[in-house]
Amino acid sequence: MISFKKNNTPKIVKPGPNLEAEARDWTKCPGCRALLYNKHLSENYQICPKCNHHFRLNSREWLRLLSDEGSFCPLFEEFEAEDILEFTDNETYVERIKKACKKTNANEAIQTGTCTIEGHKIAIGVMNFHFIGGSMGVVVGEKIVRLTTLATEQKLPLLILSASGGARMQEGMFSLLQMARTAGAIGRFQKENGLYLSLLTHPTTGGVSASYAFLGDVIIAEPQALIGFAGARVIEQTTRQKLPPRFQTAEFLVEHGQIDKIVERKVMKKVIARILSFYQEGWSSHGVKKNE
Amino acid sequence: MESKKMSNLLSFEKPVAQIQRRIEDLEKESQEKNIDLSVSIEQLRTELKLELQQIFSQLSRWEKVMVARHPERPKLIDYIKVLIPDYLYFCGDRLFRDDPAIFGAMGHINDNQLIMVIGHYKGKNTRDNIQCNFGMANPEGYRKALRLMRLAEKFRAPIVTLIDTPGAYPGIEAEEHGQSEAIAMNLREMFQLKVPILSIVTGEGGSGGALGIGVGDKIMMMEHAIYSVISPEGCASILWRDASKASEVAEKLKLTAQDIMKFKLIDEIINEPVGGAHRNHREATDSVKKCILQWLNQSEKISWNQDLLDQRYEKYIRLASFDHVKNLMKDIRSSEENL
Numbered sequence: 001m002i003s004f005k006k007n008n009t010p011k012i013v014k015p016g017p018n019l020e021a022e023a024r025d026w027t028k029c030p031g032c033r034a035l036l037y038n039k040h041l042s043e044n045y046q047i048c049p050k051c052n053h054h055f056r057l058n059s060r061e062w063l064r065l066l067s068d069e070g071s072f073c074p075l076f077e078e079f080e081a082e083d084i085l086e087f088t089d090n091e092t093y094v095e096r097i098k099k100a101c102k103k104t105n106a107n108e109a110i111q112t113g114t115c116t117i118e119g120h121k122i123a124i125g126v127m128n129f130h131f132i133g134g135s136m137g138v139v140v141g142e143k144i145v146r147l148t149t150l151a152t153e154q155k156l157p158l159l160i161l162s163a164s165g166g167a168r169m170q171e172g173m174f175s176l177l178q179m180a181r182t183a184g185a186i187g188r189f190q191k192e193n194g195l196y197l198s199l200l201t202h203p204t205t206g207g208v209s210a211s212y213a214f215l216g217d218v219i220i221a222e223p224q225a226l227i228g229f230a231g232a233r234v235i236e237q238t239t240r241q242k243l244p245p246r247f248q249t250a251e252f253l254v255e256h257g258q259i260d261k262i263v264e265r266k267v268m269k270k271v272i273a274r275i276l277s278f279y280q281e282g283w284s285s286h287g288v289k290k291n292e
Numbered sequence: 293m294e295s296k297k298m299s300n301l302l303s304f305e306k307p308v309a310q311i312q313r314r315i316e317d318l319e320k321e322s323q324e325k326n327i328d329l330s331v332s333i334e335q336l337r338t339e340l341k342l343e344l345q346q347i348f349s350q351l352s353r354w355e356k357v358m359v360a361r362h363p364e365r366p367k368l369i370d371y372i373k374v375l376i377p378d379y380l381y382f383c384g385d386r387l388f389r390d391d392p393a394i395f396g397a398m399g400h401i402n403d404n405q406l407i408m409v410i411g412h413y414k415g416k417n418t419r420d421n422i423q424c425n426f427g428m429a430n431p432e433g434y435r436k437a438l439r440l441m442r443l444a445e446k447f448r449a450p451i452v453t454l455i456d457t458p459g460a461y462p463g464i465e466a467e468e469h470g471q472s473e474a475i476a477m478n479l480r481e482m483f484q485l486k487v488p489i490l491s492i493v494t495g496e497g498g499s500g501g502a503l504g505i506g507v508g509d510k511i512m513m514m515e516h517a518i519y520s521v522i523s524p525e526g527c528a529s530i531l532w533r534d535a536s537k538a539s540e541v542a543e544k545l546k547l548t549a550q551d552i553m554k555f556k557l558i559d560e561i562i563n564e565p566v567g568g569a570h571r572n573h574r575e576a577t578d579s580v581k582k583c584i585l586q587w588l589n590q591s592e593k594i595s596w597n598q599d600l601l602d603q604r605y606e607k608y609i610r611l612a613s614f615d616h617v618k619n620l621m622k623d624i625r626s627s628e629e630n631l
Binding site for chain 1: 460461462463464466467468469470471472473475476477479480481483484499500503504506507519520521522526527530531532544545546547552555557605608609611612613614617618620621
């Protein structure tokens with residue numbers, strides 16, 4: 001797992017004595033330092049209109065953006081993390097989970113279920129970076145395995161949106177093994193000709209990128225998203241080399257042939273819907289219904 | 293017991309160094325003066341063995357990390373020479389380069405059974421170490437491993453992977469060439485190989501770089517091996533920006549073979565010679581060979597077709613699953629209540 005200090009949550013401008021209420025309406029862009037009116041920002045998909053900086057969306061915002069209104073049916077919500085290692089650093093893992101639940105109003109770093117995208121029914125998993133860095137522990141792995149199994153059984157296309165620093169170190173070996181479990185489940189799904197779309201958002205690294213995130217039949221990334229296996233700091237320290245410009249960005253990965261394309265948030269739903277309709281078209285012209 | 297001369301002595305091994313020196317002195321004396329000192333030498337050897345037993349049964353997790361990383365621990369090539377003496381090795385990923393950090397060879401174990409052994413190679417001396425990147429593989433290494441596994445499948449040869457790596461190489465080119473994709477692909481494809489797979493962590497099981505060749509029907513660990521989601525140094529630097537707290541973190545990560553066996557995440561622990569594998573290569577490699585032979589025997593009972601794949605898949609659906617954790621927690625709680 002890698003820690004991410006910069007490009008974090010939008011900074012709220014420090015309020016003056018009488019401006020507290022007003023300050024809540026404004027956000028300072030970490031990209032160009034412009035003051036942005038929150039209402040405008042949310043109308044613009046949380047993208048800075050001045051410098052195109054993409055603010056991070058949580059899983060609910062992504063689901064709203066991608067799925068047809070009211071179509072999302074949550075599944076596997078019952079799973080909650082256990083502290084099997086009895087892990088404590090500056091705080092106990094139990095405490096950390098509690099805080100994350102409170103902060104995100106969710107019980108894990110991924111939401112899973114089914115929804116429709118422009119009428120195409122799919123199985124969908126959306127990660128939430130705000131929940132312990134979107135790290136993958138037993139519950140994240142379990143939900144992905146179950147979602148993928150469901151997609152295999154019901155012959156639904158699968159979409160997983162990643163936003164994660166990697167495996168959750170507080171769950172030790174249990175986390176690491178989720179890489180194998182998720183990859184195995186996706187392999188079975190793909191063997192049955194299931195279509196798996198992997199959507200990479202800022203950031204997708206470590207154990208998540210080296211398992212299900214890079215197994216997509218089509219891999220799409222958001223502009224400027226940080227995507228890679230090892231952390232930049234570790235690479236710099238190990239190799240003592242200067243990192244090339246835009247290293248490990250989505251743009252860098254397209255150039256190196258690692259992902260299919262970069263898609264702007266504004267048109268993300270449209271592009272995904274197009275791929276889904278191509279897929280359906282191909283199969284239905286041969287008399288097989290894949291998704292409707 | 294035949295002890296190797298140690299040049300890299302770990303701090304907790306110091307008490308035995310003195311005894312070892314005394315043995316060496318006596319041996320020299322008996323040779324030079326042509327007198328029989330075998331009784332006292334034998335006595336000292338017993339003392340040495342007891343002392344080692346004592347020390348190695350009480351190692352802390354961080355001390356285990358040091359043993360697992362010991363430069364004189366048997367390396368992949370030592371195992372291969374003993375396991376498959378008539379070995380034939382294969383090179384390259386057919387795409388870019390031959391990665392010396394991954395080595396794979398086919399040969400006969402016990403003269404009659406063909407197997408493919410693939411593993412991380414850390415190297416045996418400084419020049420070697422640098423050439424093999426201390427066992428840190430690049431994407432081409434993982435792709436080579438997968439290619440050789442498929443080759444093994446074609447030969448109907450069971451696969452044994454020997455894991456000993458600090459992790460996948462964190463390099464610029466590794467990222468450019470798709471380190472993530474290479475590991476992910478191995479994880480997925482190892483579920484599709486219609487020959488039995490045994491994974492053994494012989495030394496350091498470093499994170500995704502270890503798991504990248506580690507999806508097996510059976511998973512074993514050597515007695516003093518470690519297997520971890522992140523290196524203690526890496527974990528410490530994320531938590532406290534201070535890699536020197538690694539020893540403290542090692543305790544939290546529960547990364548020893550004994551911890552992981554307790555969690556029921558591996559199938560077997562392979563015994564090491566008294567005082568660790570680095571003290572007696574022959575005994576260590578023989579012990580691994582014995583376990584492989586037993587496993588091969590069991591593997592004969594399953595037909596190597598879809599059944600094998602289904603069994604492997606089922607294993608991983610249960611392994612480290614939510615139910616697995618729940619049941620473990622239940623066991624732990626009930627054993628606490630009984631105390």
